[in-house]
Amino acid sequence: MWIYEKKLQYPVKVTECNPRLAKYLIEQYGGADGELAAALRYLNQRYTIPDKVIGLLTDIGTEEFAHLEMIATMIYKLTKDATPEQIKAAGIEDHYVNHDNALFYTNASGVPFTASYIQAKGDPIADLYEDIAAEEKARATYQWIIDMSDDVQLNDSLRFLREREIVHSQRFREAVDMLIEERDRKKIF
Amino acid sequence: MKDFTTRKVYYPYVSPFDPCPPITEKVYSTPAQLYLGFQPENLQQFTPQEALYAGTLWKVFYDPYYGWYEKGREDQ
Amino acid sequence: MSKKQLPNEFYTMMEELQTVDFVLVELTLYLDTHPNDYDAINQFNEYSHTRQTLKIKFEELFGPLQQYGNSYSGYPWNWDDPPWPWQI
Numbered sequence: 641m642w643i644y645e646k647k648l649q650y651p652v653k654v655t656e657c658n659p660r661l662a663k664y665l666i667e668q669y670g671g672a673d674g675e676l677a678a679a680l681r682y683l684n685q686r687y688t689i690p691d692k693v694i695g696l697l698t699d700i701g702t703e704e705f706a707h708l709e710m711i712a713t714m715i716y717k718l719t720k721d722a723t724p725e726q727i728k729a730a731g732i733e734d735h736y737v738n739h740d741n742a743l744f745y746t747n748a749s750g751v752p753f754t755a756s757y758i759q760a761k762g763d764p765i766a767d768l769y770e771d772i773a774a775e776e777k778a779r780a781t782y783q784w785i786i787d788m789s790d791d792v793q794l795n796d797s798l799r800f801l802r803e804r805e806i807v808h809s810q811r812f813r814e815a816v817d818m819l820i821e822e823r824d825r826k827k828i829f
Numbered sequence: 830m831k832d833f834t835t836r837k838v839y840y841p842y843v844s845p846f847d848p849c850p851p852i853t854e855k856v857y858s859t860p861a862q863l864y865l866g867f868q869p870e871n872l873q874q875f876t877p878q879e880a881l882y883a884g885t886l887w888k889v890f891y892d893p894y895y896g897w898y899e900k901g902r903e904d905q
Numbered sequence: 906m907s908k909k910q911l912p913n914e915f916y917t918m919m920e921e922l923q924t925v926d927f928v929l930v931e932l933t934l935y936l937d938t939h940p941n942d943y944d945a946i947n948q949f950n951e952y953s954h955t956r957q958t959l960k961i962k963f964e965e966l967f968g969p970l971q972q973y974g975n976s977y978s979g980y981p982w983n984w985d986d987p988p989w990p991w992q993i
Contacts, residue, residue, distance in 0.1 A: 646970050648990045649930070650881065650923060696937035703930060713991035783858065783894050790898040796882075799893055803884025806892060807934065810862035814938040823867045868935070870942050877924045886931035 642702070649706040650800045653793040654717040659730035661794065662718040663748060664785050668711050668801075670745030670753040673777040675711055677757040679704035681774060688762045693815040700808050707801055712743055714794060764819055771812045779805035835859050835892050860892040911967075911993060918963050919993075925956050 668674045682701035686694050719732075719741055727736050734750065745753035759770045782802035786795050817823045836856050843851040873888045880886045883893075895901040932949045939945060960970060968983045969976030978984065 643971050643975055646990060699933050699937055716991045786894055786896040789896055792899060795896050800884040802894055806860045806862050806890050807885050811934050811938055814867050817867050877928045881924045881927045886928060
């Protein structure tokens with residue numbers, strides 16, 4: 641089972657009420673390479689992978705939920721007290737007329753989350769390469785969001801999340817090494 | 830030999846008919862996980878406080894990315 | 906009407922907890938692929954101890970961090986007292 645902890649993994653601070661940034665961030669909430677997709681992808685792969693990498697998938701999958709909560713916190717803070725004028729100026733009135741301030745799992749263009757974002761091939765190598773690619777794509781997405789944002793405090797939290805993608809990618813690469821039994825061995829070719 | 834960097838560059842083709850002013854240099858990130866292989870034991874760590882704000886416990890993985898409006902962008 | 910705001914001490918202690926917990930997250934992922942690194946396991950156990958002490962201290966002042974019995978309850982039931990993490 642899972643135990644919730646009443647704390648964020650990393651402090652989230654937002655400088656100003658800016659719903660436009662929320663529009664970009666929703667990509668990492670309900671987008672193809674977002675935190676929800678990541679959490680569900682890794683936790684779901686655990687059932688069909690060798691025992692020695694199940695712990696890693698469990699722990700990274702769990703950390704992704706902590707990241708999902710950080711993204712939710714950013715969106716919550718950026719839109720909490722926004723006026724209708726600010727909503728319109730940010731170009732998120734189409735979200736607003738359907739959901740008001742509610743968060744909804746979509747990407748930045750409003751496309752709803754779908755299970756087809758999550759691959760599960762049942763082949764350990766195919767699945768781990770999928771995971772490595774997912775981490776690199778999430779890293780890139782954070783870069784492009786940071787490029788679009790002028791909120792220095794928000795960028796600090798986004799930099800943390802981008803850095804986590806780097807470490808996760810490293811661990812998945814090591815998981816592949818463990819499965820091909822190449823760790824600590826000289827190359828034979 | 831050039832100093833090692835995790836930022837690599839390519840130079841897109843510029844056509845005389847490109848409508849926008851050309852960006853002649855495109856930079857992309859290639860962080861440490863692409864080079865390190867299986868992490869060796871006892872690599873240098875940040876202090877716990879530094880680690881949290883760096884987003885990693887190990888110095889080798891630290892690769893900050895700054896936005897257009899931020900200081901630090903020049904070095905990217 | 907506004908509700909009571911958190912004292913500065915809350916933010917300081919929360920950050921302390923986030924700091925120690927982050928080391929533990931990093932060591933956890935590392936040990937998942939390096940199960941025989943003796944020094945890293947020692948470091949993990951040290952931080953695990955620090956984390957438990959810190960949790961008790963934090964909860965005495967600001968209420969439970971976890972529930973389902975992973976934390977003690979005050980009276981009345983204080984698990985669902987605001988603020989929640991996204992509200993602070």
